[in-house]
Amino acid sequence: MRKILVLGGYGGFGARLSRRLAGDGFEVLVTGRNLEAAKALASRLPNAIGLQADRNGDIAAILDNHKPFLLIDAAGPFQHSDDRVVRACIKAGIHYIDLADARDFVGSIGSLDEQAKAASVTVISGASSVPALSTAVVAELSKDMQAVRSIEISISASNRATAGASVASAILSYVGKPVRLWRGRRWQNATGWHMLKRENYVVAGHRPLRRLVALADVPDHDLLVEGIAGRPSVVFRAGPEFTFQTLALWLLSWLVAWGWLASLGNISRSLLPLQGLTARFGTARSAVTIEAKGIAQGIMRARRWTLIAENGDGAEIPTLPAQLLARALRDGRLLPGARHAGGLLSLEDFRTLFRDLAISEETTETSYKPLYLRIMGPAFAHLAKSVRAMHEVFGDGGAKGEAIVTRGHSPVTRLVARVFGFPAAGKHALHVSFKERDGIEQWTRDFSGQRFRSHLSDENGHLVERFGPFRFSFDLPMRDNGFCMEIRRWSFLRLPLPLFLAPQSVAHEWAEDGRFQFDVPIALPFIGLVVHYRGWLEPID
Template identity: 30%
Template sequence: MDSKPKILIIGGTGIFGTRLVQHLAVSLKADVCLFITSRSEAKAQKVADSIQATFDIKGVGFDRKTNLKAMFADIQPDITVDCSGPFQDADYETALAALASGSHFIDLADAKTYIEHYTSNLNEIARENNLTAITGASTTPALSANVVQTITNDWQQIDRVELAITPGGKSKVGPSVIKALLSYAGREIPVWKNGKLDSVFGLINSKIIDVPNIGKRRIVPVETYDAPYLGTRHNVISNVTFYTGLESSLEQWGTICLGYLAKWGMIKNPLQLTPLLIKARSLTRPFTSDRGGMVIFISGSDAQGQDITTRWSLLATHDDGTFVPILPMAAAIKKLMNAKIETGAMIADKALALHEIEAEMQHHHITTEMEVV
């Protein structure tokens, strides 16, 4: 890279894109030029002007359907980060365009199909251009997979992995998150059950767990890549499951009802409800807190062959939970700027270590702990 690297944030005015820019403004100790995109250039520039940083931030009007290649030719970024989502039905056009232009590429996808075929679609062009393409640089699978790998590094066997995310109710939620959630409603999603890939219905069959420093939350199963990825990678004997839980009981039971209605065929296209759910959330937010978290239970046999169950948990307060999904991307950006990631296409946990992600947490009200239970 030259003396002033260019970083392009696609979807830079959305919830996660804005959080990433805010985080880099306080944590990135380098002279860069940061470009953030929105369909409206005025909106992008307004967000850029609102963030104080020691480096330049510029707003750019961008619609990937009409000017994808032109934007890369005009800006010529060194690193491109896609925060737009959702990735459930996404293709690799943006990533391919970035790599073809000579830019590294990072995204925060958690969608199973997208991540599953990422390397086979992008590895060749990335290596040909001496570039790196990273997917899943978010809470899952970058953070989740690194937690499991770090804790069980010397274990003889993993029997069960249960993961859950429970955001604070006051946290802002964008359309892409709502659309991703609704895409699971009432349809079969992958889980790892009895040592092999199986399925359950998304957003139904809820249960209650106790989240450290937060309390009891009702959670429902959602689709991520963790079930097939961790199940296969670690030869998990029993189950790998991923859940999410909303703080507001009204919201949580509402999504459960939507799951059943979609399963029964009474709602044909749950995604159409996205605008309505965003408006409804404004009514529940005043009655919720700014505390959210994540918890991972892992059971198995330790290095001495003894039965063990560990619980890793994350606590985010002061409404800082929305920073958690962007921290792996920030860590990856810094490693790429220092040429510390090999070339090729890969899932983010192969490019990052847990301590590198947790180091980004020091700039926010986010803490983690691990204990044997």
């Protein structure tokens, strides 16, 4: 009988994993700092014993005394952890798996590859919901896509799910701190637990869930960007069941973002009793959704996989990859070496375990036509190739180039330019990030670090561009190998305003020597020029 040592084996996820491994016929060493808790759980499992050990202590001694064939670290948190446990396993010739979701820890595990191979040991990090399950789902969704443009993942746990101090510490470690994201075809920083989104989790035949989720920092933000064709943008969000919990943590995040606190990590144990007060409320329902947008057979396709877990079974999901990989190690199906868990398992592997849980899943697909194609119809095909390419926005994209900016000099025009965030006069390096969601495009223009953004949509066959509370409706008549943008109406807070008071602007986009060109003058009636920017852009591959 193969012996597995589970660090943190009586914790929220560790206890579930220990039970699963015992059910698979392994001898389980339930291990942690609390000997009584370890023995209590072990007494309820077949072929299990409870042991005391600290992952930050002398792990080598317990490995030498009990000689397991595999150690699974379910203790955490891994956000500020070193690799002493991994190195101890390699030195002792013992296989290693962990449930880490710490971005740096999982991403750096490959640095131990040579040592692991020399010791004929298999080392796997991230055997949890991310990156093991998430990568398996993305691989399934994108298997026939020539290029993936964007990936969005969100997870919402039941309020009744047990979460220990290590889970809370892991979350609080990045709240309010910079999170590095690949967006607009370049690396940019966002803020942890910001980018709030109301997510809908829908599986046919089941009552849908609607939860508020926020940006989390996970290994997928690196691993999927590098590992999926097309280098897609990746955004991972997570959230508890209740909206007020997400919003409360969002409010606390500003204390870190503004520099008033270095981190919220030190208050994790203080927050656990508060979570305990609400644990009996809510439901036993958790959910996951993963959406991949990309090009398959020349068609823009959005594929969305959704899982809803009932009866508290959502808390089982983070343990399933470790169980599957432990079986694979037992059967000799994993080679020596150190690597992350992304790509080691397929969605079908997970389905063998889903069948015994109250879990339902569904995959849906929709095709997509770009915004400007929907508005311009057949005329879109007559645009120059570089002009079309700039407006085939789907999921995420980016372009770079140069711009020359001229500004008006009157106090009124300077004030208007300041309110809208228009760039200063001069020559600028220009980057534009494109983001499409539900058919609406967001363009973020970065002129040498000065940014302003607008949202574009289709209303009654017209292009509508929104700058905050102002909305402008345009016709798009063809000119040469491009088109113009002519204002037809405008509004403030959707209240129509007189057209003769509208900003005077006829923007022009065209191609010259195969390169996309733009010319955008904006002036106020009776007052004069506000801003005039012109230049060129090229899509970033």
